Amino acid sequence: MPYQADNTIMPSLSGFPAIAFVALLILAVYLIAGYPLLLAWRARTGGKPVLKRADPQSVSIILAVRNGEKFLAAKLDSILNSDYPRGLMDIIVASNGSTDSTAAIAASYAGRGVRLIELAQASKPDALNEAVRAASAPILVFTDVRQALDPQSIARLVACFADATVGVTSGYLVVRSAGIEEDNVGLYWRYERWIRSNLSRLDSTLGATGALYAIRRELFRPVPSDTLLDDMFIPLAAFFRGYRLILEDQARLYDDPTSINVEFRRKVRTLAGNYQIMHLYPDLFTARNRLRFDFLSYKFGRLLLPWIFLGILVLSFFISQPWSGAAIAVQALFYGLAALDVGVGPRSPLKRLTSAPRTVVTMLAASACAIVIFFVPANRLWVPTHTATAK
Numbered sequence: 001m002p003y004q005a006d007n008t009i010m011p012s013l014s015g016f017p018a019i020a021f022v023a024l025l026i027l028a029v030y031l032i033a034g035y036p037l038l039l040a041w042r043a044r045t046g047g048k049p050v051l052k053r054a055d056p057q058s059v060s061i062i063l064a065v066r067n068g069e070k071f072l073a074a075k076l077d078s079i080l081n082s083d084y085p086r087g088l089m090d091i092i093v094a095s096n097g098s099t100d101s102t103a104a105i106a107a108s109y110a111g112r113g114v115r116l117i118e119l120a121q122a123s124k125p126d127a128l129n130e131a132v133r134a135a136s137a138p139i140l141v142f143t144d145v146r147q148a149l150d151p152q153s154i155a156r157l158v159a160c161f162a163d164a165t166v167g168v169t170s171g172y173l174v175v176r177s178a179g180i181e182e183d184n185v186g187l188y189w190r191y192e193r194w195i196r197s198n199l200s201r202l203d204s205t206l207g208a209t210g211a212l213y214a215i216r217r218e219l220f221r222p223v224p225s226d227t228l229l230d231d232m233f234i235p236l237a238a239f240f241r242g243y244r245l246i247l248e249d250q251a252r253l254y255d256d257p258t259s260i261n262v263e264f265r266r267k268v269r270t271l272a273g274n275y276q277i278m279h280l281y282p283d284l285f286t287a288r289n290r291l292r293f294d295f296l297s298y299k300f301g302r303l304l305l306p307w308i309f310l311g312i313l314v315l316s317f318f319i320s321q322p323w324s325g326a327a328i329a330v331q332a333l334f335y336g337l338a339a340l341d342v343g344v345g346p347r348s349p350l351k352r353l354t355s356a357p358r359t360v361v362t363m364l365a366a367s368a369c370a371i372v373i374f375f376v377p378a379n380r381l382w383v384p385t386h387t388a389t390a391k
Contacts, residue, residue, distance in 0.1 A: 015319075016321075016347050017315050017318035017319050018315075018319045018320065018323070020311070020315055021312060021315040021316065021319050021327070022226070022278065023320075024308050024311045024312050024315065025312055026172045026307065028305065028308050028312065029378075030297075031297065031301040031302075031305060031336065032305075032306075032372060035297040035298065035301070036191075036194065036195050036198075037227070037296075039195065039198045039199065039202065039294065039297075040198050042198075042202055043198035043199070043201040043202040044201075045196075045320035047050050047201035047202055048201070048202070048203065048244075050160055050163050050166060050198065050244075050246055051162050051163035051258065052096070052159040052160055052162055052163070053159055053160070053162035054155065054159055054320075055162060056084065056085050056088055056155065056158060057076070057088065057158060057161075057192060057252075058086060058088045058089075058090065058136070058137035058138060058139070058343050059084070059090065059094060059137050059139045059140070059141050059154065059158060059214070060090040060091075060131075060132075060135035060136060060137040060139070060140050060141065060217075061079060061087060061089055061090065061092065061141045061143065061154070062092050062094065062128065062131040062132065062135065062141065062142050062143070062173070062354065063075065063090045063091075063092070063093050063094065063143055063145055064094045064096055064124045064127035064128050064131065064142075065095055065096070065097070065098065065102050065106075065127075065145045066096050066097055066098050066124070067098050067102060067103070068098070068100075068101045068102050068145035068146075069098075069100040069101045069102050069105060071146045072093070072102055072105045072106065072145055073105055073144045074108050074368065075143075075145050075146070075149075076091070076093075076105075076112075077148060078148040078149045078151075079091060079143075079154075080090060080109075080112055080113075081151065082149060082151045082152070082154050082155075083152050083154075083155055084154040084155050084158075086113065087205050088137075089113065089114070089154075090113075090117045090135060090136050090137050091109075091113055091114045091115065091135060091270070092114075092116075092117060092131045092135060093106035093109075093114060093115070093116050093117070094117045094119065094127035094128065094130055095116065095117070095118050095119065095125065095127075096122040096124060096126065096127035097119065097121045097122055098118075100326055103118055104185060114355060115134070117130055117131055117134060121214060123225045123226065123379065124230065125223035125224060125226075125227045125230055126225050128142070128223055128230055128234075128346040129222045129223055129297060132217075132220055132222075132304075135217070137217065138216065138217050138218075139158060139161060139214055139215070139216065139217065140214065140215050140216075140220060141154060141157065141212070141213075141214045142208075142210075142212070142213055142214070142215075142230075142231070142234075143171075143212045143253075144210060144211045144212070145264075146211075146316055147173065147211045147212070147254060147255045148251040148252040148253060148254050149171075149252075150213065150251070150253060150254070151255045152250070152251075153158060153171055153212065153252055153253055154251075155216040155247055156171075156248050156250045156251035157169045157171065157212070157213075157221075157251045158214065159248075160246060160248055161214075161216065163244075165243060165244050166243065166244050166246055166249070167215060167216055167219050167235075167238030167239070167241070167243025167244060167245065167246050167342060167354045168208055168213060168214065168216075168219070168234075168235040168238050168239075168244075168245040169213065169245075169246050169247075170196075170200075170205060170208040170209035170212065170213040170245070170246070170247045170251075171209050171211065171212030171213060171248065171251040171252065171253050172193070172209070172248065172249040172250065172251060172252050172253075173189070173193070173209055173211050173212070173252075173253055173254075173255060174252055174253070174254050174255070175190075175255055175256070175257050180196065186360060187334045188263075188363065190312075193247075193284065195298060196209075197247050197249060198246050199247075199291070199294060199298075200244075200245070200246045201246035202247060202291075202294075203244060203290065203291055204235070204239055204244045204245040204246065204291060205235075205245045205246065205247055206232070206239070206245065206298070206299060207229070207231055207232040207235055207236070207245065207293060208231045208232070208234070208235045208245060209231070209247070210230070210231030210257065211253055212231075212251065212253050213231065215235065216243075217240060218239070219237060219238040219241060219243065220230065220234060220237070221233070221234065223278070225281070226276075226377070226378040226379060227273070227276060227378070228269055228270070228272060228273030228276055228373075228378050228381060229270060229273035229274070229276065229277055230273075230275045232273065233277060233280060233281075235283050236277070236284075240281070240283060240288065249258040252365065260355075260358060260359060260362050263363075263366075264362050264363075264365065264366050267362075267363060267366035267367070268366045268369045268370055268381065271302065271303065271366060271367050271370035271382040272370040272371075272372060272373035272378070273369070273373075273383055274299055274302070274303060274370070275303070275373050275374070276378065278300075284299075287302075288294065302367055303367060303370065305364060305367055306364040306365065306367045306368035307368070309364055312327075312331070315333055316328050326376060331355060334357050334361075335357070335361065337353060337354045337355040337357040337358070337360075338354070338358040338360070338361040338362075341354035341355055341357065342358070342389050343359035
């Protein structure tokens with residue numbers, strides 16, 4: 001008599017709920033781990049090297065600042081103390097509606113070659129557009145006020161433009177270590193940088209590191225006033241003209257880590273900005289996008305992840321036992337640890353166990369909340385970023 005498996009011991013996953021559950025689980029694993037690993041292999045086997053040459057040329061360094069008095073002097077000092085020839089740097093501070101001493105600090109550097117542009121109640125894109133109109137150099141360098149530059153960072157960025165295929169080059173943001181919670185946020189950023197680094201080696205990063213990046217002036221496209229992600233809008237204009245957007249990991253700048261709550265608010269804004277970018281650049285979904293596969297697997301996939309996880313949770317209640325019980329138990333443990341982290345002190349031994357799940361859940365929640373862009377004005381999503389050492 002032929003052997004027959006005892007399905008009462010280990011039931012098979014069958015039926016629509018089970019098939020959908022497995023499909024969503026596979027998709028989640030692919031987006032989180034499978035695609036980054038595939039990308040790393042593609043970058044290693046088919047990467048395009050970048051021609052670099054130390055050939056300093058004039059640059060206009062642009063800081064769009066709103067109420068940046070805590071950081072502006074240190075930032076300007078880090079620029080002026082860089083290894084780049086002082087005579088080739090045109091430094092422009094565009095104060096967009098600052099109500100603190102930002103303008104006074106910038107004006108105090110006038111004798112050292114810093115120009116101040118004051119705009120009343122302007123958005124950051126408005127400030128960028130105005131600064132570019134006043135800029136005089138063939139290379140535009142955009143940088144944020146909070147992060148200090150490595151002395152060689154500007155030279156490293158400019159060296160990449162020796163390659164005629166490069167239109168935009170980004171700096172490499174190094175997040176300092178603090179506590180366990182901040183370190184987990186930093187770990188997330190290292191994961192992001194790994195993906196962007198491999199995209200850069202393969203072709204392009206589909207955006208730029210907003211804290212520091214450079215672009216050929218002729219490729220700049222004025223930014224709409226309500227744009228949340230100027231560091232995607234500006235580089236993508238170059239990308240769709242056939243240029244590469246690369247990450248230069250030797251052009252470094254340094255920042256303190258943010259808490260998970262601050263990172264949540266920042267991530268809501270940036271992911272909401274992705275919806276804006278898809279509206280402004282619909283060709284991201286067409287064959288005009290030479291990295292369409294990567295865009296769908298990375299940028300678009302991030303917006304899908306919270307709904308995929310929600311689908312996995314719901315379907316867990318409709319698949320057969322013992323799979324249902326196991327799936328529910330694993331998810332209950334994971335989300336329970338994330339919830340427990342809210343009440344766990346920073347020095348508790350439990351923090352190492354609870355912090356990572358909370359970071360993941362927070363990023364998923366931020367991605368889900370990004371749909372708020374369809375219901376509120378974009379300027380409502382701008383919030384100041386407070387780091388671990390600058391509250």
